Amino acid sequence: MARFTFRLPDIGEGIAEAEIVAWHVKIGDKVSEDQQVADMMTDKATVEMESPVTGVVVELAGEVGDQVAIGSALMVIEVEGEDAGETPVEKQAEAATPGVEEVAAPQAEPAPLPLAGGAGGGPVAPAAVEETSPPPTPPASGRGEEKVLASPAVRARAKDLGIDLAVVKADGNHVRHADLDAYLRYGSAQGYHAPHASRAREDLPVKVIGMRRRIAENMAASKRAIPHFTYVDEIDVTALEAMRGDLNDNRGNRPKLTMLPFLIVAICRALPDFPMINARYDDEAGVVTRHGRVHLGMAAQTDAGLMVPVIRDAQDKNVWQLAAEISRLAEAARTGKAKSEELSGSTLTVTSLGPLGGIATTPVINRPEVAIIGPNKIVERPIFQGDEIVRAKLMNLSISCDHRVVDGWDAASFVQAVRKLLETPVLLFAD
Known part of the structure; x- marks a missing residue:
């Protein structure tokens, strides 16, 4: 028998290490060539790792949450072959797979990798959540043998918790993290309890x-x-x-317009007079770079957490093009298909809670940017127009700034400029 040490290959420019976010195998499992064995996360994306050879897993490099350096051993696989130096499958794997090192099986037992679960080297069942007792199992959801839809992150979490997704109640067939949370909170052998039901629940370390x-x-x-x-x-x-409603009524095959494309156009039109807003601050070098182009980060909520896909050259796009790009990037982020280059390089970020709205927000800046803008919920209220009281639609607009770069006067003046454009929307389309 021979052993292969599968070393973590270079999976991104400038990446020194990656985090183990999911194991799809455990010690003792037989794996096939090109079978997915782990998910590794860098600063920019999650990358699926595939086995370079067919064999049996004998060592893993850690548990979920551990960091693995590029070039370090990720896993050891035992393969068929009498002579490690001459095994055809080893030669094939070495030629085809970067980051895989050929290792002959020694006579003495080798020093083990730092294994998850301690130095004993027993089988590891990596888990994103530790718990003291298994969660209760509620009755089946009625989906029968239908395929349950869920993101890879939800599937990995359910596997770690020992939950069968088929028994988790969800809106339709798509199970999300919130559905798993509800299952853990309210599931019982007698079915789901209403959220107000008073009963003790165990602590759940996550x-x-x-x-x-x-x-x-x-x-x-x-x-x-x-x-x-x-x-x-x-x-x-x-x-x-009113203008947005008219445009949507006559949009034809074009995407439906939300408030966000109009806000982005207003931001891009106002920025030339406030260049310190569209900037990035390298505090180590003591340099502020004021960007001429607007690469707008768009905070998007996903099952895995908050992601910020980037609308490139937003200043060159009209409201219809922005609406299409917003939809495309949001879907790519939600489904985990966003490319690394679509998740980096923003010069200014907009964050919106959508229908949740809120009266006001105090968003946290997406470092090394120096500002972040947050539109809030549109509400209908009476206002005075001269001596008359009229019905109006009002929206609060928040901006958080880096006070080392942006002064309060500049931030307020910038928002006033955006306000003028939004309150006189014909200016958004004027040359």
């Missing part, structure tokens, strides 16, 4: 891994390094909402 750990690290670094301030102003969008 390991912070994958996208959630990236978000935690980035947000902590941003708040730790950047002196934030937030400015909020109220905008009358009555005329804009």
